[in-house]
Amino acid sequence: MPKLQIITLLHTMRTNRPIRLLCLSAVLLLAAGCKNREPRLVTHTLEVAPAVLSFAFDETGISKRIDVETDAPSFSFSVSYSGQETDWLETAQEETCITVSAASRNVSDGERRATLTVSADRAASRTVVVTQGSEGEGTDYAVVLSPDSLELPAYGTLTGEAEIISAGSGFRAERAAGDTWYEVRIEKQRLIVTAAPNSSAEAREGAATVTNAEGGEAVLTIRQAGIPAAYGITLEPASLTFASSGDGLTKTVSVVTQGSVPAALVTSDQAEWLSAEIVEKQLLVTATVNDGGERRGEVTVTNAEGAFAVLEVTQQAAGDTGIAVEPAQLSFGPEGGRRTCGITAGGTELTAATDTGSTTWLSAAVTGTALEVTAAPWSGSGVRSGTVTVRSAEGSEATVAVSQQGTPIADLSGTWQWHSLSATTEDWTNTSEFSGTATIARENGGYAVTGIAGSGVQGFGGATATIHLILRNGTAGVSFGAAFRKGDKPYYSAPHLVFPSGIVEAWTEPETFLPVSVERDASGLERLLLPDLLTATPELFPDSEQLWGETGEASYIYYETLTMGGIAVPVPIEYHRHVVLTRQQP
Structure with missing residues (x-):
């Protein structure tokens, strides 16, 4: 621009305010338009696993996989070799992985090594080291987990992981047999553990075993805290x-x-x-x-x-006149007391009654939708049991099992007088009362009761009739579901339960513990009562829903073992009920 025109423009800007503002705006727009606008760069992620691959000297033609995970549109890779030997690897790229195999045996004296460099647009590159051992070296395919144990809280963040370090391939993870409170899986050569919340106050422990196709193995210990x-x-x-x-x-x-x-x-x-x-x-x-x-x-x-x-x-379903009582089991201490159960019933005119053998210490009454059960104080030892049955005018009923814990049972060893009702047939025809002297002695952490025998056992002669008691938490009881023998004698005893819905044979059902009770009066006379009744509950018979709520009568049976066609068959020879033992203590 000529010098005279520049001077004229400057003079006009000084003397004419609108022109001055217009010129300044033009300069600012020109500056903004000329500013260097660099585009915002978008970075991508790139991960590969494993970071190390190894082949044995003669491991040729076997493909191993390198997983590639990226959010970039694509990835690429290159191979560089260490040493003079090159091109001993065969590689192929797939959509989410790279497969690698050794093209030839390693006949050199030392290990040969190559590096794969994986790249993606605007992502940090990753490397994988590939080795092939020499004939004299062999390859270590051991598995190492880092860390080798996980500590998980009872709730909150319930997922943990451990890195799998190994030259092997084909990794698998399995949790310990029987554990269901956690899951394990492998992702990108990492072992992932996810636990369920632990609502218990007790901590728990599990284990996950990681193996590879080459036989390597490592174990991760999993510990989860309990809720205080x-x-x-x-x-x-x-x-x-x-x-x-x-x-x-x-x-x-x-x-x-x-x-x-x-x-x-x-x-x-x-x-x-x-x-x-x-x-x-x-x-x-x-x-x-x-x-x-x-x-x-x-x-x-x-x-x-x-x-x-x-x-x-x-x-309940519409029109159901059935009765449900909750809880269906009650427990009292020696002091007795009163407990309340809720009643759900579609029927009318509800009543409550205790079983005939428990009326001296157990009572019950229905008030609206509540069942009140009262147990008297008890100075006896062991456990006594009874039942309360709620009935409606429509004929429905529900049973509550009641137990009362006395003082811990003292040593039962010694000589007792016994009395029972006995029969030699299952239908209890021709029953007789028997009595005599029995001996109770310690045996395998429990007791063996010998000498209780009627005409069935006496008719065989020579056999030692034995009923076995076991101890749990200081209480003696009979184990339903475990049949006993004594040495090589062909006789043994086992309990037998008869419910309205059927018979439970001792040798075919899960073990059920039914405590005996011991009472002592002011004169020092002790009475030991083997349980006569048992109310079936889901806890005692989880696989026999048809029995729940029913009360069965217990029998104590001696069996003879007969062999038929090479199969041992137990044949009952004597039944006992209402077994009571007494002794006088000073």
Whole structure:
């Protein structure tokens, strides 16, 4: 621009304010337009596994895989060799991996090595070292886990991982047999462990075993803490049963915990008929009227410390006149006392009665939808048992099993007088009363009771009739489900249970412990009673639902073992019931 024009423009800007502002704006726009606008760079991720691959000197033509994970559109790789030998690797790229194999045997005196460099656009490159051992060296395919143990909390972050360090391939992970509270899997040569929350106060331990195709193996120890006992949650009762309609469609459950204020959760598929809320550590559960079949649900109660408890809920079908009592089992201490059970019933005119053998110490009454059970104080030893049955005018009934723990049983060893009702046939025809002297002696941590025998055993002669007692938590009892023999004698004893729905044979059912009871009066006379009755519960007979709530009569049977076609068959020769032993103590 000529000098005169520049001077004129400068003069105009000084004297004309609109022109000056216009020129300044033009300069700013020109500056903004000329500014260097660098585009924002997008970075990508790139991961490869494993970081090391190894081949034996003669391991040729066997492909091993390098997994590649990236969010870039594509990746590439290159191979560089160490030493004079090159091109001894065969490689191929696939969509998410690279396969590598040794093209030839390693006939050199030393290991040969190559490096694969994997690259992706705007991502940090990754390298994998590939080696092939020499004939004299061999290859170490051992598996090492880092770390070799995991410590997991009871709740919160329940996933941990360990790096798998090995020259092998084909890795597999398995959890310890029988463990179900955690899962294990392998991702990118890392062992991933995920545990379920632990609602128990007890810590638990598991193990995961990692193996490779070459035979290497390593074990990861998994430990999970328990919820501090004070923060645990107990629901009383632990289950509820609702009638299909009528009164009692809202019930209360006590929530016992020293943790934070709990919350209640009903799964979404049950929310249309079941609801729950916590009010001052009371769980209020409500069911709607049921016009259909029986339905079941769950209410989960949790707190901030991670503890939880699950309430099982059942609602009877429409028109069901059945009775349910919760809880179905009650336990009392020596001091006795009163307990209350909830009743769910579609029937009317409910009554309660104790079994005939327990009326001296056990009583019960129905008030509205509550069953009140009272046990008298007891100075005896061991455990005594009874039942309370609730019935409706429509003929439905439900049974509550009641037990009372006395003082711990003292040593039973010694001589006792016994009395029983005995028969030699299962239908109990031609029963007789027998009595005599029995000896109780310590045996294998329990007791052997010998000498209780009637005409069946006496008719065979020479056999030692023995009934065995075992000890649990200081209480002696009979083990239903375990048959006993004495040496090579062809006789042994085992309990036998007869329920309205059928017979439970001792040698075919899981073991069930039924305590004996010992009573002592003011004169020092001790009475030891073998249990006569047993009420079936889900805990005692988990696989025999048809027996639940039924009361069976116990028999004590001596068997002779006969061999038929090479198979040992137990044949009963004598039955006993109402077995009572007495002795005089100073």
